Amino acid sequence: MSVCPAARSKNWLPESRPAPYRKRFGHAGYCIFAASGRRNHHRRRTLKPKHRRPQCPPPPDRPEILDSDHLSARTRDILTSRLSAPETQPRTLSLQAYAVLDALLPVLLPLDEILPPGTDINMTARIDAALSGPRDGWRFADLPPDAEAWEAALLTLDDVAAEQHGIRFIHLAPELRGTLLDAMMTGQLGLDRDGRLSIPQMARWAGDLRGEVVDCVMSDPRVQQALGISSSLTGGDTVFQGFTEVGPDSREDFEPKATAPLAQMADSRE
Amino acid sequence: MNSTTVMKTFAETNIVDAVVIGSGAGGAPLAAELARNGKTVVVLEAGPAFTAMGHTPDEIAARELYWLHERLSAGTNPQAFGGNNSGTGLGGSLLHYGAFMPRMDARDFHLHTETGKGVDWPFGLDELLPYIERVESFIGVSGPTHYPWDPERRYAYAPPLANSAALKMREGCDALGLRHADGPAALITRDIEQPHFGTRHGCANCGACHQGCRNGAKSGADNTWLPMAVAYGAELRPGCFAHTIERDSSGRVTGVVYRQNGVEHRQKCATLVLAAGAVETPRLLLTNDLANSSGQVGQNYMTHVSTQVWGEFDEDIRPNRGYPSLTITEDMMRPKDADFVGGYLIQSLGMMPATWGQNLARSTTTRGPAFARALAGYNRSAGMGINGECLPRPENRVTLSNEKDAFGIPKPLIEHSYGPNEWAMHNHAANLLSRMWEAIGAKDIRVIDRAAHMIGTCRMGTDAGSNVVNPEGRSFDIDNLWISDHSIFPSAAAANPALAIMALSLRTADAMLKT
Numbered sequence: 055m056s057v058c059p060a061a062r063s064k065n066w067l068p069e070s071r072p073a074p075y076r077k078r079f080g081h082a083g084y085c086i087f088a089a090s091g092r093r094n095h096h097r098r099r100t101l102k103p104k105h106r107r108p109q110c111p112p113p114p115d116r117p118e119i120l121d122s123d124h125l126s127a128r129t130r131d132i133l134t135s136r137l138s139a140p141e142t143q144p145r146t147l148s149l150q151a152y153a154v155l156d157a158l159l160p161v162l163l164p165l166d167e168i169l170p171p172g173t174d175i176n177m178t179a180r181i182d183a184a185l186s187g188p189r190d191g192w193r194f195a196d197l198p199p200d201a202e203a204w205e206a207a208l209l210t211l212d213d214v215a216a217e218q219h220g221i222r223f224i225h226l227a228p229e230l231r232g233t234l235l236d237a238m239m240t241g242q243l244g245l246d247r248d249g250r251l252s253i254p255q256m257a258r259w260a261g262d263l264r265g266e267v268v269d270c271v272m273s274d275p276r277v278q279q280a281l282g283i284s285s286s287l288t289g290g291d292t293v294f295q296g297f298t299e300v301g302p303d304s305r306e307d308f309e310p311k312a313t314a315p316l317a318q319m320a321d322s323r324e
Numbered sequence: 325m326n327s328t329t330v331m332k333t334f335a336e337t338n339i340v341d342a343v344v345i346g347s348g349a350g351g352a353p354l355a356a357e358l359a360r361n362g363k364t365v366v367v368l369e370a371g372p373a374f375t376a377m378g379h380t381p382d383e384i385a386a387r388e389l390y391w392l393h394e395r396l397s398a399g400t401n402p403q404a405f406g407g408n409n410s411g412t413g414l415g416g417s418l419l420h421y422g423a424f425m426p427r428m429d430a431r432d433f434h435l436h437t438e439t440g441k442g443v444d445w446p447f448g449l450d451e452l453l454p455y456i457e458r459v460e461s462f463i464g465v466s467g468p469t470h471y472p473w474d475p476e477r478r479y480a481y482a483p484p485l486a487n488s489a490a491l492k493m494r495e496g497c498d499a500l501g502l503r504h505a506d507g508p509a510a511l512i513t514r515d516i517e518q519p520h521f522g523t524r525h526g527c528a529n530c531g532a533c534h535q536g537c538r539n540g541a542k543s544g545a546d547n548t549w550l551p552m553a554v555a556y557g558a559e560l561r562p563g564c565f566a567h568t569i570e571r572d573s574s575g576r577v578t579g580v581v582y583r584q585n586g587v588e589h590r591q592k593c594a595t596l597v598l599a600a601g602a603v604e605t606p607r608l609l610l611t612n613d614l615a616n617s618s619g620q621v622g623q624n625y626m627t628h629v630s631t632q633v634w635g636e637f638d639e640d641i642r643p644n645r646g647y648p649s650l651t652i653t654e655d656m657m658r659p660k661d662a663d664f665v666g667g668y669l670i671q672s673l674g675m676m677p678a679t680w681g682q683n684l685a686r687s688t689t690t691r692g693p694a695f696a697r698a699l700a701g702y703n704r705s706a707g708m709g710i711n712g713e714c715l716p717r718p719e720n721r722v723t724l725s726n727e728k729d730a731f732g733i734p735k736p737l738i739e740h741s742y743g744p745n746e747w748a749m750h751n752h753a754a755n756l757l758s759r760m761w762e763a764i765g766a767k768d769i770r771v772i773d774r775a776a777h778m779i780g781t782c783r784m785g786t787d788a789g790s791n792v793v794n795p796e797g798r799s800f801d802i803d804n805l806w807i808s809d810h811s812i813f814p815s816a817a818a819a820n821p822a823l824a825i826m827a828l829s830l831r832t833a834d835a836m837l838k839t
Contacts, residue, residue, distance in 0.1 A: 126377075126380065126538075128378065128380050128385075129380045129381060129382050129385075132380060132382045132384075132385045133382065161691070161692065162691055162692070162695065163691075163692075163695050163696055163699075164692060164693060164696055165696065167693065167696055167697075167700075168696055168699075168700060188387065188392055189392065189394070190387060190390065190392070190405075190406035190407070191387075191390050191391055191392040191393065191394060191395060191405050191406040191410070192394060192395040192396070192397050192403075192404065192405035192406055193394060193395075193396060193397065194396075194397055194398070194402055195396035195397055195398035195402070195725070195737055196398065199394075232691060232692060235691055236689070236691065239689040239691070240689060260689070261685070261686045264685035264686060265682045265685050265686055267685070268678065268681035268682055268684070268685040268699065269383075269384060269678050269681070269682065271681070271699065272383075272677040272678040272680075272681045272699065272702075273382060273383060273384045273677075273678050278677070281677075281699075281700055281702060281703065282703055283644065283677050283702060283703065284642065284644060284645070285381055285531070285532070285644035285676050285677050286381055286382060288381045288528075288530035288531065288532045288538065289528060289530055289538065289539075291377065294377075294525070294528055294530075294538055294539045295528065296527075296528025296529045296530040296539075297528070297529045297530060297531070297645045297646060298529070299645075300485050300486070300487040300488065300529050300531075300642075300645040300646030301485075301486070301487065301488055301491055302488045302491065302492075302637070302639035302640060302641055303639045303640050304640075304642075305640055305642065309642070312700075312703065314700055316696060316697055316700035317700040317701075317702075317703065
């Protein structure tokens with residue numbers, strides 16, 4: 055492995071770093087080595103060890119919805135647990151497949167217009183961990199079991215990148231990564247060899263990938279806060295409040311307002 | 325359960341009158357009815373016992389309510405299981421169901437007579453109606469004072485508040501001249517004391533029906549039938565995965581072997597009732613090579629055509645709030661311009677964000693900022709969806725795959741492909757629902773092609789050569805084996821299945837009591 059994406063990500067950089075630098079790499083800051091035992095891999099030469107920067111910065115401002123009394127204690131614990139990255143990375147995928155996943159996520163679903171600058175929801179690590187946890191009870195019969203399918207699919211993307219462009223997927227410019235993803239989703243990318251997925255299998259898996267990414271994103275309290283989503287605030291433990299207003303343009307005071315640039319239209323009408 | 329009730333327990337060596345496998349809509353009413361009539365009953369439930377206030381609206385964590393033993397999905401329309409299909413835990417799928425509770429249309433019992441397609445039920449609505457009314461009365465169903473498609477019908481509870489999607493669908497119906505009403509919903513809208521259970525509170529409009537109702541408003545088995553069963557002496561055993569059905573030399577069932585906490589147990593019984601759903605019931609019969617002289621176990625798997633159409637509005641919709649699917653129209657039960665047989669119901673749709681996002685993600689191939697923008701439109705989105713007839717087809721079935729699960733039992737393979745009738749209905753609905761949304765100014769209208777529910781696989785009928793059970797739910801091959809769930813439906817009909825499952829369950833209990 056020659057690249058650590060997080061080493062050049064916005065998260066690792068000071069908040070004051072000019073945005074163009076961060077945007078140059080178009081990367082949302084997933085660290086494939088964090089907590090994997092390679093503790094010093096981010097260290098700049100100019101820093102002495104005692105001044106090392108933390109590799110995985112503390113989460114940004116705690117989303118306000120977590121402190122609402124419309125949240126049950128159990129739901130609060132569930133959401134809070136998503137603020138920190140899983141301790142072991144990768145847990146399911148090989149380092150190679152993990153790096154491909156890490157490099158495709160910001161191309162598939164960039165979050166920089168949804169989340170505040172510097173926010174990293176650890177998607178790669180959370181998806182990798184989820185693949186080793188309880189799944190949703192079914193899979194396409196023409197795909198192998200989930201963990202195996204994800205490994206094979208990601209390595210297929212890597213091999214195709216190497217065959218078409220002469221370099222690994224993670225070294226491709228974002229535009230070329232996107233082109234490969236588009237080819238995969240529209241049934242034009244796959245490999246007929248052991249340990250890889252065929253064209254129809256890749257198209258099937260693309261749906262699983264997109265679904266998993268959306269699960270990870272929409273269940274994150276920072277995303278819910280940014281998009282103004284009140285779905286977790288169904289009621290507390292002592293008082294089960296529910297909602298008293300459920301019609302259009304009737305946000306209740308305890309419900310979050312959207313802060314994401316992409317989602318402010320509705321709230322701006324109030 | 326009512327905290328004052330002490331549950332009776334039975335020794336495994338006791339020969340109980342009935343073991344019921346499954347504690348949901350199929351098993352629970354029957355168990356309660358048998359117990360109320362003095363029968364000794366043990367209910368085996370594979371999942372745990374949940375508590376209502378322990379449910380969480382978090383969609384990922386709420387997967388604990390779904391049947392998570394892996395299924396393999398094949399065919400040209402491979403069906404998504406998990407969230408929409410099959411539950412686990414005391415109460416079964418009713419723990420996570422949407423509580424949308426329309427009655428079966430009288431015409432759907434006789435689809436073959438009407439159209440030459442599909443299959444007739446061995447009886448009509450008049451036979452099932454008394455049981456339907458008993459179910460509605462006992463569990464609590466809300467609905468309008470005037471139901472346009474059945475003026476005689478009455479509901480005991482007022483409808484819950486209409487949410488944004490419900491109001492938008494009303495506008496869409498008005499724009500195209502369709503009738504609409506508040507749909508029947510299996511929830512209560514005022515506090516009550518439920519017999520044998522205790523206090524159930526009125527719906528708080530929290531919107532998380534599919535993640536488990538936290539205040540008892542939603543009418544499930546956990547707060548109605550199961551407490552009644554316990555009050556009359558039934559034993560509920562959660563965490564028990566039944567896998568082997570034992571028989572004597574004459575072929576009659578003598579007991580069930582199940583695994584609980586990694587240990588094998590055996591419960592002897594005089595009668596066995598399978599109520600494990602349209603995948604697990606045939607899976608049990610196939611793995612035990614039972615009750616299949618007709619060759620029909622696992623065949624005739626059906627779903628509902630469940631096309632959805634979503635749009636974005638200028639207003640702040642907040643689709644997570646309020647009962648998700650309140651508005652109904654039955655005007656498409658036999659549309660005049662149909663190029664298909666049967667019909668479909670339309671309901672409004674609110675939805676929780678990850679479920680909504682999953683539908684969006686799997687039905688499009690957008691990427692990059694456009695994908696982010698689509699997800700950011702959640703709070704401005706409202707949907708409508710249908711449930712429509714799905715004809716039985718020989719290629720749609722449940723069989724045993726070559727893969728084994730953690731118990732060493734073959735995983736089920738479910739093959740599901742739409743035929744011409746399902747595609748024609750999907751296209752009709754996609755067109756109509758899109759026009760409804762366009763008429764009231766929705767933008768970014770998106771059609772989602774999907775199927776929901778699981779029906780068929782152990783068909784009931786009068787002919788032993790082509791059916792698994794008789795019209796009462798009794799196996800043609802083994803006289804002390806009964807099936808009480810949606811696997812016995814001869815046809816899918818358009819209505820969501822839970823009400824008919826519960827009504828059939830009571831009817832089968834009556835038949836068992838007469839033997």
